[in-house]
Amino acid sequence: MPPHSNGSLSVVPLQEFVLEGFEGGREIQALLFAVFLALYVVAVLGNLSMIVLISLDxxxxxxxxxxxxxxxxxxxxxxxxxxxxxxxxxxxxxxxxTFEGCAAQLFFFSLLVTTEGFLLSVMAYDRFVAICSPLLYPVTMCPSACTRLVLGTYCGGCLNAIVQTSSTFRLPFCASHIDHFFCDVPPLLQLACTNTALNELLLFGICGLIIVGTTLVVLISYGYITVTILRMHSAAGRHKVFSTCGSHMTAVSLFYGTVFVMYAQPGAVESMRQGKVVSVFYTLVIPMLNPLIYSLRNKDVQAALRRLSQKLTVM
Structure with a gap:
């Protein structure tokens, strides 16, 4: 790639970036290492446990x-x-x-986070069909339909990742120090030597559209669910439905709330110090909390855990 020129400033293509992370001396870095490690280990163990449990039961x-x-x-x-x-x-x-490593990190992060946003709306639609149209549920949510819905979420995530990564890494960069602990669009835009208005429009426009669209799906689904619940005569039935939907609504609120603060509001690019704290929440805290949210409030998962533990004890 030839050097870029920006007026009197010659911009040489970068071979690597420096992730500045969080401020502080060795003691602060050691403390942050311990916190991040604890969050990550719990997230890995919790999510692996959910995957294994659902696969085996x-x-x-x-x-x-x-x-x-x-x-x-x-x-x-x-x-x-x-x-x-x-x-x-x-x-x-x-x-x-490295430059390539940074681009790959941004691509896969955008892909996975966007896919999760779509998947949460699909899960709300699944609850809507199950509760509001139980007789049609086996046909509407057959295995092939579920597979297509999941593949659709990945296609949407991949499309957003391609747009965000390609538009960001086509920019000429004047500096190599990223004021963040991972490669993301907002801190990378701060290093660009050219006008980033189009990139910011893509970020806020596409992410805002995704968040608003998926949030509408969730709100409409739960609006119908609420009406259906209120018409139920059985208090036990209402409690069971509220328990199942409550876990999902908690996960949705945490995820969409933090992502909106980071990507779908003007000024997010400039407020990177606050953005780092928000990023920790949705990159580590939410993945750690989701298995706990769905297991602690779900009797089916708790029963499956007991059955699995009994089998392991016998073995």
Whole structure:
């Protein structure tokens, strides 16, 4: 790639970036390493446990748990895209990441996070069909339909990842120090030597459209679900439905809330110090919390855990 020219400034293509991460001396870095490691280990163990449990227990082979298994897979993958490199940088003096490595990290992170946003809306639609049209549920949410829905979420995530990564890494960069602990669009735009208005429009426009669209699907689905629940005569039935939907609504609120703060509001690019804290929440805390949210409030998952533990005890 030839050097770019920006007026009197010659911009040489970068071979690597430096991820500055969080400020502080060795003690602070060691503390952050311990916190990140604890969050990541719990996230990995929790999501792997959900994947194994749903795969092994035949009673959990339903559309709802098929989607939940895919959610755990996404949480496991996108936290793994960020955490290992961040942990290594806490103990490193150079904190260097190659140009290609940075682009790959951004691509896979965008792919997985966008896919999770779509998947959460699909899970809301699944609950809507199950509760509001139970007789049509086996046909509407048959295995082939569930597979197509999941593949569709990945296609949407891949499309957004291609757009964001290609538009960002076509920019000429004047500096190599990224004010973040991983490669993301907002901190990379701060290093560009040219006008980034189009890139910011793509970021806010596409991410905002995705968030608003998927949120509308969730709200409409749960609007119909709420009406159906209020018409139920059985208090036990209402409690069971509220318990199942409550877990999903908690996960949706946490995910969409933090992603909206980071990507779908003007000024997010400039407020990177606050953005780093928000990023920790949706890259590590939410993947750690999701298995707990769905297991602690779900009697089917708790029963499956007991059956699995009994089998392991016998063995």
């Amino acid at each position: 035949a009673r959990l082979h339903s559309p709802m748990y098929f989607f939940l298994k895919n959610l755990s897979f996404l949480d496991l993958c996108y936290s793994s895209v960020i955490a290992p490199n961040a942990l290594a940088n806490f103990l490193s003096l150079s904190k260097v990441i």
